[in-house]
Amino acid sequence: MTSLLELKNITFAYGGNAQPALQNFSIKIPTGKRCALLGHNGSGKSTVLLLANGLLKPNEGMVLWKGEQIHFKRKNLKEFRQKTGLLFQNADEMLISPTVFEDICYGLINAGFGGETLQKKVEEIIKRYQLDHLKDRPIHHLSLGEKRRVALAGIMGLEPELLLLDEPTTYLDPSQTKVFLNEMNRIHHSGTTVVMSTHDLNLAYEWANWIFVIEKGQLIFEGTPDELFVNERFVLEKGLSIPLFFQLKHLLKASLDLDQEMIKNASKEEILQFLKGLHEKKGDS
Ligand SMILES: Nc1ncnc2c1ncn2[C@@H]1O[C@H](COP(=O)(O)OP(=O)(O)OP(=O)(O)O)[C@@H](O)[C@H]1O
Numbered sequence: 001m002t003s004l005l006e007l008k009n010i011t012f013a014y015g016g017n018a019q020p021a022l023q024n025f026s027i028k029i030p031t032g033k034r035c036a037l038l039g040h041n042g043s044g045k046s047t048v049l050l051l052a053n054g055l056l057k058p059n060e061g062m063v064l065w066k067g068e069q070i071h072f073k074r075k076n077l078k079e080f081r082q083k084t085g086l087l088f089q090n091a092d093e094m095l096i097s098p099t100v101f102e103d104i105c106y107g108l109i110n111a112g113f114g115g116e117t118l119q120k121k122v123e124e125i126i127k128r129y130q131l132d133h134l135k136d137r138p139i140h141h142l143s144l145g146e147k148r149r150v151a152l153a154g155i156m157g158l159e160p161e162l163l164l165l166d167e168p169t170t171y172l173d174p175s176q177t178k179v180f181l182n183e184m185n186r187i188h189h190s191g192t193t194v195v196m197s198t199h200d201l202n203l204a205y206e207w208a209n210w211i212f213v214i215e216k217g218q219l220i221f222e223g224t225p226d227e228l229f230v231n232e233r234f235v236l237e238k239g240l241s242i243p244l245f246f247q248l249k250h251l252l253k254a255s256l257d258l259d260q261e262m263i264k265n266a267s268k269e270e271i272l273q274f275l276k277g278l279h280e281k282k283g284d285s
C-alpha cells in the first residue's frame with residue numbers, strides 16, 4: 001500500500017508540558033483511503049492532524065509527503081499545507097474574515113488566485129456548498145454547523161489531495177451529518193484521501209475503510225474496520241465499544257445461513273432491505 005503522508009518517529013511536546021503528546025510516533029496514511037482516527041480524549045488525535053498539516057513542527061522525527069521529507073521552510077510549508085487541508089475541531093479558529101464571502105476569497109487569494117479565475121472559483125464553491133443565502137452574513141452570526149460548512153468550503157476550494165477532519169460531525173444534527181457524509185463520499189470519490197478523527201464508533205465502522213487507534217500518544221492498531229471490531233476483547237480492553245451495525249451483521253450471519261462475503265460487504269440499506277424481505281415473506285406464509 002503506498003502512503004500519501006507519513007509521520008516517522010515523531011516526538012512532540014507542547015511548550016511547557018513535561019510529558020510529550022506523542023513519543024516516537026509513526027503513522028502512514030494510505031493513498032486513496034477513508035481513514036478514521038480513534039482514541040480517547042487527550043490520546044493525541046488532534047496533535048497528529050496538526051502535525052500532518054504542518055501546523056506543528058515535530059521536536060524529533062520527520063514528516064514525509066509521497067516519500068519526500070517536508071522541510072519546515074516558509075515556501076515548502078505553504079505548498080504542503082495547500083495539499084493537506086485541515087478542518088479544525090473548532091471551526092471558529094479557522095474563520096477570520098468578517099463575512100462568508102470574504103472568508104472564501106481570503107483563502108483563495110492567499111493561494112495565489114486573482115481576477116476572473118478568483119471570481120469564478122468563489123461562485124463555484126458558494127454554489128457547491130449551498131452557501132448562497134449565507135454569503136453576506138457576518139461569520140459570528142452563523143450556527144456552529146454552518147461555520148463548519150463554510151470552513152470546509154474554504155478548504156475544498158484549494159483542492160487538497162489529503163483532507164484532515166478533526167471530529168467534524170460534533171454539533172451536526174442527523175440530517176446535516178448525512179449531508180456532510182454524502183459530501184465526504186463525493187470528495188473521496190473525486191480522488192481525495194480523507195482522515196477523520198471521531199469518537200463515534202458507529203460512524204467510523206460505516207464510513208471508514210481503514211482505522212487507526214491511538215492511545216496515550218502511541219499508535220496501537222491499524223487495519224480494516226472488520227479487523228478491529230472482530231477482536232472484541234481488544235476493543236473492550238481499550239475502552240472502545242462494538243458498533244451496533246457490526247453486531248447486527250454478526251448476529252444475522254450466525255442465525256441465518258448467509259454468505260459470509262455478502263454480509264460483510266453489505267451496506268446498512270441492503271441489510272434493512274433484506275430484513276424487510278424476510279418480514280414480508282413471513283407475513284405471506
Ligand atoms: N495547546 C496545548 N497546550 C498544551 N498541551 C496540549 C495542547 N493541546 C493538547 N495538549 C495535550 O496534548 C495531549 C494530546 O492532546 P490532543 O488534543 O492531541 O488529544 P485528542 O486525542 O485530540 O483529544 P480529544 O478527543 O479531547 O480532542 C493531551 O495530553 C493534551 O492535554
Ligand SMILES: [Mg+2]
Nearest residue numbers: 045046089166
Ligand atoms: Mg482533539
